[in-house]
Amino acid sequence: MEDDNIQVCIRFRPINERETKSLTNCRSWRVINNTITSTNNEQQYTFDHVFQPCSKTTDVYNIMAEKISCGVVDGYNGTIFAYGQTSSGKTYTMKGCLDEQGIVTMSIHDVFKRIAEYPNREFCVRASYIEIYNENIVDLLQEAKQLETLKIHEDVQRGVYVGNLKEQVTQRPEDAVQLMEQGERLRHFGGTNMNEKSSRSHTIFRLCIESREMIECKNEEPQYGPIRVSTLNLVDLAGSERVSHTLAEGVRLQEGAHINKSLLTLGTVISKLAEGRNGVHIPYRDSKLTRILQTALGGNSRTAIICNVTPAPVHFDETHSTLKFANRAKNITNDAHINEILNDQVIITKMKKENDIWKDKCMELEKKLEQVSNESNNIAAIRKMRDEHGFEMLNQERLLRTQFEQEVIKVQNELSMRYETHLERMHVDLQEVYKKIKEEVKKEFDESLVNIIQEKENAKIEIAELEARILELEAREQKNLLDNDPEQQFLLHQKIEELERENRMLNIKYSRRRANMSNNQVG
Numbered sequence: 001m002e003d004d005n006i007q008v009c010i011r012f013r014p015i016n017e018r019e020t021k022s023l024t025n026c027r028s029w030r031v032i033n034n035t036i037t038s039t040n041n042e043q044q045y046t047f048d049h050v051f052q053p054c055s056k057t058t059d060v061y062n063i064m065a066e067k068i069s070c071g072v073v074d075g076y077n078g079t080i081f082a083y084g085q086t087s088s089g090k091t092y093t094m095k096g097c098l099d100e101q102g103i104v105t106m107s108i109h110d111v112f113k114r115i116a117e118y119p120n121r122e123f124c125v126r127a128s129y130i131e132i133y134n135e136n137i138v139d140l141l142q143e144a145k146q147l148e149t150l151k152i153h154e155d156v157q158r159g160v161y162v163g164n165l166k167e168q169v170t171q172r173p174e175d176a177v178q179l180m181e182q183g184e185r186l187r188h189f190g191g192t193n194m195n196e197k198s199s200r201s202h203t204i205f206r207l208c209i210e211s212r213e214m215i216e217c218k219n220e221e222p223q224y225g226p227i228r229v230s231t232l233n234l235v236d237l238a239g240s241e242r243v244s245h246t247l248a249e250g251v252r253l254q255e256g257a258h259i260n261k262s263l264l265t266l267g268t269v270i271s272k273l274a275e276g277r278n279g280v281h282i283p284y285r286d287s288k289l290t291r292i293l294q295t296a297l298g299g300n301s302r303t304a305i306i307c308n309v310t311p312a313p314v315h316f317d318e319t320h321s322t323l324k325f326a327n328r329a330k331n332i333t334n335d336a337h338i339n340e341i342l343n344d345q346v347i348i349t350k351m352k353k354e355n356d357i358w359k360d361k362c363m364e365l366e367k368k369l370e371q372v373s374n375e376s377n378n379i380a381a382i383r384k385m386r387d388e389h390g391f392e393m394l395n396q397e398r399l400l401r402t403q404f405e406q407e408v409i410k411v412q413n414e415l416s417m418r419y420e421t422h423l424e425r426m427h428v429d430l431q432e433v434y435k436k437i438k439e440e441v442k443k444e445f446d447e448s449l450v451n452i453i454q455e456k457e458n459a460k461i462e463i464a465e466l467e468a469r470i471l472e473l474e475a476r477e478q479k480n481l482l483d484n485d486p487e488q489q490f491l492l493h494q495k496i497e498e499l500e501r502e503n504r505m506l507n508i509k510y511s512r513r514r515a516n517m518s519n520n521q522v523g
């Protein structure tokens, strides 16, 4: 199922002689890429595709219609229609002219080309052609019944359909094109002030395509798949017209009123659908056109609307009105899906086929299940291995940790033992050093003591000598005193004092030395 917006494009036709002459209104349109802006910049519209006056119908077909035409062969309903004011180029686009094929002919050829791509399908193509003229449905393929108007019916199986409509089976594209041309001759045309050959009716050329696939051939009896039924509506609308422009009167005026009324209903249907509100009443039944095209508008169909406009300033308002219509229509969402009909035979065949498919799937699943259970066994084994391995790893880790801790304690003990030995050794060494120093100091002390004793002895000798001399001098003094020589006495007295000083100094020196030595001995 698809969720497709209605495809909308704008096609500008070249300006014609009549329009060139009547420059009554200076406002016009300019196109840049796919945006159309009024020359006074007041209006602007953007579309997926805007075709300029120089574009060919083939360009329009390739972009807007090809997918829809081919899709019909695949079972999708399709509708392509041309919309626009009178003389804007709708019939030119849909039916073509001597120089250029129209979209109807191109679609017919593509449908048959596509059919040829499915050799395993049986196809039946039926063509019909109707016009809605003054709100009457006319069968354009039944010349004799020209005046008979057809009725619209609706049932569950067929949906909305036109009763008593001639549907011509066609096997070649040329036949279908010929039917279209044949019907075209019966269509209501009329000259107006705006178009010498103005379509006075809406036309719908329809191809109905049924197909079924040949699945297999058992006992020379072919088995078929479901039947696909789809329709392609190729619609050429009559153009909206202003009496002031067409100058219509009498029959033309009455036709114009019907045309405008049904186009107004189409506009209302488009507006309501574009609003997208759920449950809103859509007035399909207000005109034959919208009733017949109900599926194409918001229903089960791929739909494209080609909006034809003229760039002529004189038709500025009509072009603007078409652009507004197009702008609303592009918001409508359709819901296209392949249409398949299942009869008993088809249902049984389909179910058998589905059954076979399911059987295959079941077998495939069983195989997968087996694979999965094998894999799950493998996984369990791997898990077990992983667990065992994990346990082993844990033990290993514990062992290593204990070994490490023991090693650490061993190293610590050894270090502390070494440290103590080293301390002891250092202690012994220190004691030895101490002993040596002590011995050396003692030796030094003893030597000093010997020296001091020696010095003491020497000093004693010196003192004795000095005392002896003092005695001698005293004796001399006694003698001198006796001689009464005062000068001699003075000199002698001085000498005695000097000797006594020396004696005192020696005593002091000696006592200091002794004090030092006794200190050293204590240390």
Ligand SMILES: Nc1ncnc2c1ncn2[C@@H]1O[C@H](COP(=O)(O)OP(=O)(O)OP(=O)(O)O)[C@@H](O)[C@H]1O
Pocket: 012, 013, 014, 053, 084, 085, 086, 087, 088, 089, 090, 091, 092, 093, 097, 195, 197, 198, 199, 200, 237, 238, 239, 240, 308
């Ligand atoms: N793209 C185009 N290139 C050249 N000429 C064109 C083009 N489109 C339209 N014309 C010419 O413009 C004129 C009007 O075109 P046409 O009849 O297709 O308009 P219309 O919309 O079908 O009008 P009506 O609604 O009145 O039937 C015709 O002469 C047609 O050949």
